[in-house]
Amino acid sequence: MKLKIVIDTGFWIALFDPAKDPKxxxxxxxxxxxxxxxxxIIPFPTLYEFLNSRLSRRxxxxxxxxxxxxxxxxxxxxxxxxxxxxENFFLKSKSFYSDISLADEVIKLMLADKSxxxxxxxxxxxxxINDAMAQGIKKL
Numbered sequence: 001m002k003l004k005i006v007i008d009t010g011f012w013i014a015l016f017d018p019a020k021d022p023k024x025x026x027x028x029x030x031x032x033x034x035x036x037x038x039x040x041i042i043p044f045p046t047l048y049e050f051l052n053s054r055l056s057r058r059x060x061x062x063x064x065x066x067x068x069x070x071x072x073x074x075x076x077x078x079x080x081x082x083x084x085x086x087e088n089f090f091l092k093s094k095s096f097y098s099d100i101s102l103a104d105e106v107i108k109l110m111l112a113d114k115s116x117x118x119x120x121x122x123x124x125x126x127x128x129i130n131d132a133m134a135q136g137i138k139k140l
Contacts, residue, residue, distance in 0.1 A: 002039040008123035012050040016060040031140045040073045045103035081109040
């Protein structure tokens, strides 16, 4: 049975734009090799964040397109999660001083969704990793 792995934006940045994130680049490459045949769950908000702000090299675009078209990749829509994520975003913005991301709020709700049966998260964001671990989801 394939493992179900959620992929966060930071993973894409480290993998496809190593100059922007050299610290995590080697780790992202290791993870990419390790999870190649697993079931990859890619929340659409991570694609919005990454494609709109970071992906610029033509070769990287071609490589990402190939990865996203593989049969073991699930591009998970945020429809079910986005309204509550938006509420959480503003609630946390008022209550906490932190770098809050709407995409992260969507991912946190996906991690909490037991019907998705997520096993692992590929992320470098400690807040997301902590949320995943609280749900019994392991970090790669």
